[in-house]
Amino acid sequence: xxxTAENLIxxxxxxxxxxxxxxxxxxxxxxxxxxxxxxxxxxxxxxxxGLKQPDGGRVTLDGKxxxxxxxxxxxxxxxxxxxxxxxxxxxxxxxxxxxxxxPHRSMFSGWSLADEQAVEAAxxxxxxxxxxxxxxxxxSGGERQRTQIARALAQSPxxxxxxxxTNHLDVQHQIGLLRLVSSLPMTSIIALHDLxxxxxxxxxLIVLERGRIVASGTPENVLTEALLRDVFSVEARVExxxxxARPHIHYVR
Numbered sequence: 001x002x003x004t005a006e007n008l009i010x011x012x013x014x015x016x017x018x019x020x021x022x023x024x025x026x027x028x029x030x031x032x033x034x035x036x037x038x039x040x041x042x043x044x045x046x047x048x049x050g051l052k053q054p055d056g057g058r059v060t061l062d063g064k065x066x067x068x069x070x071x072x073x074x075x076x077x078x079x080x081x082x083x084x085x086x087x088x089x090x091x092x093x094x095x096x097x098x099x100x101x102x103p104h105r106s107m108f109s110g111w112s113l114a115d116e117q118a119v120e121a122a123x124x125x126x127x128x129x130x131x132x133x134x135x136x137x138x139x140s141g142g143e144r145q146r147t148q149i150a151r152a153l154a155q156s157p158x159x160x161x162x163x164x165x166t167n168h169l170d171v172q173h174q175i176g177l178l179r180l181v182s183s184l185p186m187t188s189i190i191a192l193h194d195l196x197x198x199x200x201x202x203x204x205l206i207v208l209e210r211g212r213i214v215a216s217g218t219p220e221n222v223l224t225e226a227l228l229r230d231v232f233s234v235e236a237r238v239e240x241x242x243x244x245a246r247p248h249i250h251y252v253r
């Protein structure tokens with residue numbers, strides 16, 4: 001067991017944004033979060049990361065309510081990569097990644113061997129060793145996203161939450177980033193727009209519509225022609241890809 005949502009409700013004023021959301025993310029798996037714009041994906045991710053408090057229900061980590069977990073302890077456990085993550089343009093890549101060690105250090109502790117090893121492992125995992133001394137403003141969009149993921153990995157989390165990290169990237173960098181996330185030895189929950197990418201890389205999917213879960217399960221069970229028509233308002237054919245044995249969506253013109 002990893003992250004579990006239990007009947008989550010979240011409101012903005014009198015408007016209900018999330019209504020009765022319940023699911024369990026399989027430990028070590030990659031869970032894709034899908035839905036039209038305004039369906040509540042970002043709001044749900046922020047609740048899961050402990051950045052917002054629900055108006056009803058709860059989020060648990062291994063059965064423990066995250067509301068009872070201290071913020072520093074939660075940051076050691078869960079890493080969140082925002083959709084438009086930014087940082088100080090004068091920082092180097094290695095400086096950004098080192099920020100991920102903040103939850104593991106006290107005010108008076110020095111930089112430790114464990115800190116250094118975590119940073120080096122994060123740089124290596126994300127393919128940024130040769131970019132370590134490059135400045136943030138000199139990085140491409142894909143390199144900036146990988147740097148933010150490296151920062152998150154330096155936290156040594158068990159759960160990684162990502163809000164549409166492939167937005168504004170070219171196809172090459174989208175595939176590379178998703179391949180990286182799917183290879184990580186941790187639970188990941190990722191909001192995506194591209195349904196074919198979700199089918200290709202995710203172990204399980206949840207589809208939101210107007211703040212409610214309307215479908216969940218494996219890509220094969222979730223991505224049906226009826227769901228694409230009813231939820232995403234598109235006509236498409238769904239076939240198994242001969243290359244991945246996963247569903248592949250052919251949109252009808």
